[in-house]
Amino acid sequence: MPISQRTQVGIVGAGPAGLVLSHLLHLQGIDSVVIENRSREYSEQRVRAGVLEQGTVDLLTEMGGGERMKKEGLVHYGIELRFGGKGHRIDFQELTGGKGITIYAQHEVLKDLNNARSAAGGQTIFEAENVSVHNLNTSHPKIRYEKDGGAHEVICDFIAGCDGFHGICRPSIPPGVIVEYEREYPFGWLGILAQAPPSSEELIYTYHDRGFALLSMRSPQISRLYLQCAPDENIDDWSDERIWQELQIRLSSPGWALTEGAILQKGVTGMRSFVAEPMQYGRLFLAGDSAHIVPPTGAKGLNLAVADVRVLARALAHFYSTGSQSLLDEYSAKCLRRVWKVQRFSWWMTSMLHRFPDENPFDQRRQLAELDYVTSSRAAAKSLAENYVGLPLE
Ligand code: APR
Ligand code: PHB
Numbered sequence: 001m002p003i004s005q006r007t008q009v010g011i012v013g014a015g016p017a018g019l020v021l022s023h024l025l026h027l028q029g030i031d032s033v034v035i036e037n038r039s040r041e042y043s044e045q046r047v048r049a050g051v052l053e054q055g056t057v058d059l060l061t062e063m064g065g066g067e068r069m070k071k072e073g074l075v076h077y078g079i080e081l082r083f084g085g086k087g088h089r090i091d092f093q094e095l096t097g098g099k100g101i102t103i104y105a106q107h108e109v110l111k112d113l114n115n116a117r118s119a120a121g122g123q124t125i126f127e128a129e130n131v132s133v134h135n136l137n138t139s140h141p142k143i144r145y146e147k148d149g150g151a152h153e154v155i156c157d158f159i160a161g162c163d164g165f166h167g168i169c170r171p172s173i174p175p176g177v178i179v180e181y182e183r184e185y186p187f188g189w190l191g192i193l194a195q196a197p198p199s200s201e202e203l204i205y206t207y208h209d210r211g212f213a214l215l216s217m218r219s220p221q222i223s224r225l226y227l228q229c230a231p232d233e234n235i236d237d238w239s240d241e242r243i244w245q246e247l248q249i250r251l252s253s254p255g256w257a258l259t260e261g262a263i264l265q266k267g268v269t270g271m272r273s274f275v276a277e278p279m280q281y282g283r284l285f286l287a288g289d290s291a292h293i294v295p296p297t298g299a300k301g302l303n304l305a306v307a308d309v310r311v312l313a314r315a316l317a318h319f320y321s322t323g324s325q326s327l328l329d330e331y332s333a334k335c336l337r338r339v340w341k342v343q344r345f346s347w348w349m350t351s352m353l354h355r356f357p358d359e360n361p362f363d364q365r366r367q368l369a370e371l372d373y374v375t376s377s378r379a380a381a382k383s384l385a386e387n388y389v390g391l392p393l394e
Contacts, residue, residue, distance in 0.1 A: 002144065002151035007033040009316060010143045010156035012131060012169050014043060014124050016106065017288030017305040018162035019113035023063050024313035026120050030320055033154050034124040035131055035145055037163075040114060047193055047265055048106040050218060051203075051299035053390025056306045057102050060109065065116035073104035074217065076202050079388065081375055083207040083368065085253050088375035095378075095385035103203075105218055106302055128152075133159055133172045137282035157283070158328075160312060162305075164289040165274070173281040185271040185295060185350065186357050187211070188231040192243060194223045196261025199251075205297075205353055206251055207371055212297075212354045213250035215258075223261070226296075228354050231270045238266070271295040273347055275339060278332035285312055285331060292339050294346035297353060303390060304342050308335050310393065338391065345387040 009025055011018045014036035022032045036043070052060075052073070060066045077093035077100040092100055117124055128145035135141045136159070143154040161169025170178070198217035206213040211228035218224055227246055240263045251258050274293040279286040288305030311334050315327035352370050356363065374380045 002153040005033065005152065005154050007031050007154055007156055008320070009158050009160060010035065010141070010154045011160045011162055012133065012143060013161070013163035013167060013288075013290070014038075014040075014110075014114070014126070015162060015164055015288065015305070016109060016113070016302050017290075017309050018160065019110065019117060019124075020059070020063070020306055021160055021162060021287065021309035021313055022122055022124070023065075023113060023116055023120070024309065025316060026117075026122060027063065028313065028317040028320075030316060032122075032160075033143075034117075034122070035128045035143055035154065036124060036126050037128055037131055038126065040124075040126045044107050044111050044114065046107055047191075047267075049296055049299045049301060050103055050105040050216070050224065051303075052102040052104055052109075053303045054099050054101065055390045055393045056303045059306060059310060060112070063116070065112045065119075068108070068112055069102065069104050072108070072219070073102040074219070075100050075102050078202050080200065080202055080204045081207075081371060082204050082251070082253060083371045087204065087253055087256075088371075089202070090375070090381050090385055090388075092385045092389050095382045096389050099385075099389040101389055103217060109302070125152075131163075131168055133161070133169055133284060136172065136284045139283070141283045158316065159284045160309075161284055161286040161290045162288050162309070165293050167290050169284060170276055170286055170290050173284065177281050178276050178278070181273075181275045181277070183273040183347070184231075185273075185354070186231065187228050187354055188233055188268050188270045189214075189226045189296060190229040190233060190235065190238060190243070190268050191224065191226045191266065192263050193218065193265040194225065194261045194263050195221065196223045196259045197221055198223045199257065199259045204251065205349075207353050207367065208250040209355070210246070210250055213247060215251060222264075223259075229268060233268045235266055235268050269296070271297075271350065273343055275336070275343060277336060279308070279335055280328075280332045285328075287312055287335075291335075292343070294343060295350045296346075297349040298346045298388060300342045300346050304339060307338055307393060311335055334394065338394075341391060342387075349384075 287308040
């Protein structure tokens with residue numbers, strides 16, 4: 001017999017979605033247990049994106065535990081789009097009425113959230129094995145897992161599937177319930193973390209004949225840079241020297257220099273757009289990457305995950321205070337409206353800035369016209385800025 005435990009909301013996955021949800025529920029007096037298959041150390045060190053929309057920053061701040069983000073996060077009020085070797089600034093502050101974004105790494109967000117959960121006596125079970133979900137269509141769905149050789153089960157009122165794209169929650173929904181919309185891109189990003197002061201105060205998104213490049217950062221001492229590459233690019237083919245050489249070529253601009261430094265970490269990620277509809281089956285609610293993936297151009301993944309769980313936490317709080325399922329019933333449709341707008345934006349930024357293997361000269365001219373338009377028309381720049389800083393949360 002498994003060791004059995006009872007909670008109100010069982011959460012699978014201790015990424016940004018799972019941890020933010022758990023803490024928001026706690027603040028409303030709702031009990032939850034988070035089940036995660038990796039170790040805490042692994043998730044707190046894994047390098048991922050690092051751009052937080054104003055709405056995400058505000059929510060993390062309101063939840064408490066945002067002090068380090070306030071202190072160490074870098075607030076930016078614009079980005080540069082670079083093409084034809086020339087830079088063009090998109091001024092977020094002016095175009096959005098004062099909004100900006102904050103650069104603060106996802107794994108730092110996770111450290112803060114884990115600390116906030118621990119301080120509040122929250123229960124996160126790390127290194128859980130063979131996690132599975134059951135009885136999704138009943139009033140008491142169940143999570144099973146193994147830990148240190150023992151079998152465990154958590155009996156819940158609801159389950160939140162916050163276990164990312166490769167998790168087990170979405171595949172546990174019976175076939176035929178969910179429609180999946182997907183687009184894979186014929187390229188990936190080679191990303192590095194470098195011990196080098198960022199060569200620009202703001203992010204630089206570059207369109208170049210040889211492919212896209214991005215200059216980002218993590219701190220005044222650490223740069224984060226990306227290069228468009230093949231989706232199955234072998235990282236072993238890229239010596240540090242070759243990486244810097246390629247970055248120098250793609251980012252080059254008269255009167256500007258890219259500072260190099262020791263490469264601390266490097267890796268290749270593929271790019272896809274993916275949406276699962278609806279984001280609910282019975283008492284299982286999908287949130288974050290388990291329900292949708294965006295390509296990284298524009299760095300929307302974490303922000304979208306946070307927007308989902310904000311809606312879910314409210315709907316659950318409404319259920320526990322009134323007994324009404326009405327907001328839970330609206331969860332999927334409400335989230336998907338935002339999800340599709342963010343999908344559109346991430347696809348658009350990606351399409352505008354990358355070279356496509358099957359493109360013809362018309363496509364290339366069109367991309368350059370798009371960049372010219374977005375950097376010369378106030379209406380077009382305003383649309384980019386509005387999406388980049390984050391569409392309003394409902
Ligand atoms: N059982 C338990 N936990 C699991 C399982 C499983 N079978 N499979 C995956 N997980 C865990 C992962 O180890 C990870 O900690 O679920 C968590 C999912 O976290 P993320 O992948 O970070 O997804 P999410 O919380 O939705 O956040 C979205 O993360 O993927 C990035 O760029 C994306 O920034 C975006 C954000
Ligand atoms: C990052 O800093 O990791 C980053 C920044 C902007 C993006 C994607 C990733 O669009």
